[in-house]
Amino acid sequence: MKISARIIAPIVLAFLCAGTLIVFLWWQLSQSAAILNKPTNTGTGSVIPDPLTMIDDSSLTTGDIALIHLRQGDLLALRGEWTDAEEEYKASAKAGGGLPALRKLAQAQLQRRDMDALEDTIGDLKNAGARPEDLLLLESIVKLRTGELVAAEGLLTSAVDSPQKHYGLALLALVQGDHAKTQQELTFVVNGWDPVLRSYAKTIQGAYEEFALFPESTNEHLITLLSRALAEAQECELAIPLLLQVTQKSDDYRDAWIVQGYCELTTERPEQALASLEHAYNLDPQKPEIQYFLARAYGKMHEYQNAITFLEYAITNGFEPQVEVRRLIAQFALEIGNAGLALEQYGLLTESEAATFDMFEGYIAASLSLGQPDEAHEKAVLATQRWPEDARTFDLLAETLLRMEKKDEAKIANDQALQLNPNLTTAVERQEKLQ
DSSP: OOOOTTTSOOOOOOOOTTTOOOTHHHHTTOOOOHHHHSOOSSSSSOOOOOGGGTSOGGGGSSSOHHHHHHHHHHHHHHTTOHHHHHHHHHHHHHTTOHHHHHHHHHHHHHHTTOHHHHHHHHHHHHHTTOOHHHHHHHHHHHHHHTTOHHHHHHHHHTSOSOHHHHHHHHHHHHHHTOHHHHHHHHHHHHTSSOHHHHHHHHHHHHHHHHHHTOTTOOHHHHHHHHHHHHHHTTOHHHHHHHHHHHHHHOTTOHHHHHHHHHHHHHTTOHHHHHHHHHHHHHHOTTOHHHHHHHHHHHHHTTOHHHHHHHHHHHHHTTOSOHHHHHHHHHHHHHHTTOHHHHHHHHHHHHTSTTOOHHHHHHHHHHHHHTTOHHHHHHHHHHHHHHOTTOHHHHHHHHHHHHHTTOHHHHHHHHHHHHHHOTTOHHHHHHHHHTO
């Protein structure tokens, strides 16, 4: 049975700065009724800023190596690049990032289903003095994801009262299909003291509230809404088994296939994601959100030309934000050696008000690879004007000047980079060439 897109309200791709899931992807699924499009405090229908504007590049200019890696990890996590994010969080923890870095490292390992590495990180969290209730939730989620429901229930019910305990019990009840208990436990979390869990709980509550707006809806509709909410709360691993119940029963349920494909993509199952998203595409070949997710799946499979094709379809069909699509086109173009296409996309990106440092960096790299140092130099100068306190911009400027064989000017720019950040590796290495 095919359910109207008006009933299946799309996921607001809710990126929360503290490491919440990369929900800018779900923001693109917006097709809900007007009442669901209004910003609310529940997370349902709220408009969340684009992830490309949520990381302040100025935070990367400090000499605090742990903070630099932490922020870079956040940016990668927001884009769904969990493998690279994990490496950045590891580097942050190694550099003394403490509990914040370890918590984010654990989240990345959960997303990647790397349970062996996660066990080590949990041990590090204990040694670093993590709160018992945080460890409780982490350990119980591991058991939920591995299907040890009885063990998870025993762990949670014997624990002292806390928002983490109630959130874990809510997830357990949801997996077991006890929706009354799920909502009861979520109420405790919403009234609790943990702000991140409050946000997650409100997101899941929002799914129940949305379902209540359509009394004629089926149980498959409820499961899809809850799965969407779980994805938004970084629990795709719990959402996938629920979604399979829907897609195996309702082969033409487009939105369930989209959420399933997204979750498979997020949890590093690219082959399955590609199959799910191709199924969604066959149901609705004009939907730009499907084309975008499909492109990302092809990218994970290293089929970069197919990925570029579907990204171009997404732009043609009005996908927003375009900056994210163009960034991926440029990235995949470089993978196949098409520096001209990459330069074209980076050129458009750097003209955007939302342009970030890495867009300028990409333009300069593409220009240099095409033997166009003058164009690269011009863009590097603009970067130093836009981010005058960012050592990386002067690092880029020094590189372009060196390629133009202007050694004295390159040394001045390189010295400026080192003055802003003495630990900038590329500038330190270049300094020896400029002596």
